[in-house]
Amino acid sequence: MKLTNPGPVPVYTISGASTARPLPDWLSRRRKRSLKNDPEYTHRVELLQDFEFEEASQRVRVSEDGNWVMSTGTYKPQIHVHDLSNLSLSFARHTTSLNHTFVLVGRGYEKSLHLQTDRKLEFHTPNGCHYETRLPRYGRDLIYDRFSTEALVPSAGLNPVNNSGEVFRLNLELGRFMRSYDVDVGEDEPGSGLQGSIGVGCVNVGAIAEDTHGLLAFGTSISTVEFWDPRTKSRVAVLGGHEGEVTALDFSPNGLSLAVGSSTGIVQLFDLRRPAPLLRKDQGFGFPIQNIIHLETASQERKILSSDKKVIKIWDEGTGEPWTSVEPIVDLNDVTHVKGSGMLLTANEGKQMHSFFIPQLGPAPKWCSFLDNMVEEMAEEVHTETYDDFKFLTLPELKSLSLAHLIGKTNLLRPYMHGYFVATKLYDQARLIANPYIWEEERVKRIKEKVEKERASRIRGVKKVKVNQKLADKILSRQEKREQVDTTAGVLGDSRFTKLFEDEEFAVDENSFEFKVLNPSTTVPGNQTSSADRTPAPDRRSGDSSDGQSDDDGNGHAESEEDGIRMRISSSGQNRVGQLKDTALGSRVQKAGRSEKARGGEVVGEKQVTFVPEPKKKAKPNQPAPPAKRSDSRRSASGNVLRRL
Structure with a gap:
């Protein structure tokens, strides 16, 4: 049991799911086992046992004697009957087709008429389906006239004889169809079949003033309401000018007024003695009105209940002021009121059917009178006042905002323990005056938090592999x-x-x-050798002479002779001593001594190298070549430096 709508008129949810989609069976069973130690779950109220269907429920009705509840749903199409005296399911029965609507003929559940979606009208008794008959066209609603023992079925399409809509009359005492009521629903396309075309008019809904004058009212798809007298079998009056199709009708208990609901979500209240509406109410969602019920509260106030698939609204019949409302989390299909009480039962698209209790509408039904005591205990609980629009500040914080002079002078500061509750609006204004740049600082702070959050999400992934x-x-x-x-x-x-x-x-x-x-700049760990152990690789360019040999002058320079041109190329062995990595181009140029200071905006690194050809010097034929002098700075070819000691 949960307080759904706290306010002047509280609404308590007695049964029904708290989620739109039901949980799987295995998950719900596991959750029930985990909630066995939860005191709130163990003290829950299960109003009716198995008050649910496998997929969804279509219609729900309470018997006249108040001892039985019959409901229909799917899947598979079935009928449930609950015994209210025992708060349990009496029996369940499957049908061959989905139920559209049904009515209870007697005071109990023993006799019922069911309008099916496959044009069948079934008669059910406690033993099962007693009889079924076929309707000429699809039915839209079902009414039972107790005075003439006739089942009235408003239908879709036109009568091919007189091109008018029909309300089929099945006399249960005689066991045969009587002449139908011919209701004007417009014209159909020429050459259409028995069921009519797609846009054919139909009689959507019907109502009967059973306890008063007994007039019949039929709402059509062309925004009209026709009144028929069942005694003379003739049309009495036509009421038009509605917005959209008429989808719901209900006579007041005194029979002098009629509530009309349309497909656009508008409810109008008419007095039968005048054609203009007394009151007009908008449901708010724009969905077709499904149910309209006249209610009377415990204080003898007259209310009207209107519902679509989203919300149930109860409002005053005279002024139209809203009284209370119920908005379940699932779509509604039907709503019924337990007479003489404040209980509402709903058929909806969810697995569980809902039941709501409004104490100010009436007392709890006699089969669940314990709800009155539970509601009184919940109402006696002291609810602490919550300050949603206030912020708690200590006295030093209040002085820093220059608000200490307001203590005891305004209700915007409420003392509480060691501080004060300050109205949020006043607190924002005072903080802005104390620090005019507070919004800019807050903006910078939020931007920084957003950047840090994005940066934290860019963490390098780690994946261990065998190789590479x-x-x-x-x-x-x-x-x-x-x-x-x-x-x-x-x-x-x-x-x-x-x-x-x-x-x-x-x-x-x-x-x-x-x-x-x-990968020239990649350093391989464990493979670095000393400069004394490295031997410079021979320069391939210096060995491209005609004889395939290179001459060394003893100073680390090689000479190449070809066509009288001599080019000196310095060895890279001496310059690279101690250099293990590639360095920047500018630093290498400066170390080699070939760079000049940038003048006039010149960029370092863009230099021109000029080779000056020199004439070839011919050696004397009998003069031997001088021996090459060893430089002390040059390494020994053998690598053994101890021989010179």
């Missing part, structure tokens, strides 16, 4: 600038490259010549 771990880390590092890191995207997630990270035959050898050529 560096390659996998390099691929994942490229995703740092993305909003989301996915370790299964690209090469890492492609099955064609699985062996690249699992098979050792595909391992990348970082000591190979090909790897060093493709």
